[in-house]
Amino acid sequence: MNNELSSIIINLDFGKDKEKVNLLIEDYQPFILNTISNLKNEYIQVENDEEFSIGLMAFNEAMQRYDSNKGSFLSYAKLVITSRIKTFWKNEQKNEYHSIDELEISTLNSISSYEEINLREEVSLFEEExxxxxxxxxxxxxxxxxxxxxxxxxxxxxxxxxxxxxxxxxxxxxxxxxxxxxxxxxxxxxxxxxxxxxxxxxxxxxxxxxxxxxxxxxxxxxxxx
Incomplete structure (x- = not known):
């Protein structure tokens, strides 16, 4: 199923297939919610939840940036969502404390560091397996x-x-x-x-x-x- 999804996304024309894109995002809302809930260790409210909105945008971003070299799509999407949510939390924390010195320096601030994010996440999953x-x-x-x-x-x-x-x-x-x-x-x-x-x-x-x-x-x- 994951391989089939990966193939569908690779062949999407994001300029013309907006309806298909929206349907895919809607179909995978439970996946997005689960990913964020696991990060927060709490249930996510769909209504008025900022993290959920970020998760939706991150899933859409993952679809547009995805190619077969990035492994399975859902694994990649999970990494992008995780990165975006953690970046949001870092920014929230920065605004709260008004000092970059109080923040943990992390490479999760940019999706350009995908390889490092991927390795870090995969090592965690790999250790569990x-x-x-x-x-x-x-x-x-x-x-x-x-x-x-x-x-x-x-x-x-x-x-x-x-x-x-x-x-x-x-x-x-x-x-x-x-x-x-x-x-x-x-x-x-x-x-x-x-x-x-x-x-x-x-x-x-x-x-x-x-x-x-x-x-x-x-x-x-x-x-x-």
Whole structure:
């Protein structure tokens, strides 16, 4: 469904399809409300709620700025809404205290810093997903393969596994890697899979959830020794 939505938005003509744009915004008001409610930790009143108005504008902005390189649309829209709401709060706080020194310096003040926002948000979501599998983010870093060839081999296993629905279902249902099945399916040694299972699981999670920034980090953080 998310992929279908992403495709629809990419093909929108915002000059001509204003009715479609408005209908999409209306259809996804619950998503917008939920995103803001989670940020505020309280229920949002649609009537006379400034954050809700900002959320609607941010969703529209996300539709206009979206392209396929930004991952799934809803993930991107959530980042834009979060950024705009937090910027609003910062400005409100600034007006209250009349001093920039009392504000936390943040890159969330501009959507031009999308990559940093994306990585920060994805890391938070990624950590939550890892916890479901009993994996701590620090343990993942400590146990990730250090040699380039080992890392690339583990990544290849993760990529192949993520493309097989039965293996991914097993992983998510059992919360453990189907090591024997992967070994037999892709003709790789059980030892290699076991030694790198945390890294493989984490990479599969990143692929399945389309955490593009996390995947870039995984690919770029090659440490040759």
């Amino acid at each position: 890892l916890k479901k599998f009993g994996i701590d983010f620090d343990d993942l870093i400590d146990n990730s393969p250090k040699h380039i060839d080992t890392r690339e081999r583990a990544m290849d296993i993760a990529i192949k596994t993520s493309g097989k629905e039965d293996l991914v279902s097993h992983l998510y249902e059992k919360k453990r890697l189907p090591i024997t099945k992967i070994s037999e399916r892709f003709l790789v040694s059980v030892k290699i899979i076991k030694r790198n299972k945390l890294f493989i699981i984490a990479t599969i999670i990143a692929i399945v959830n389309n955490y593009s920034s996390i995947l870039s980090w995984i690919k770029d953080s090659k440490k040759g020794t």
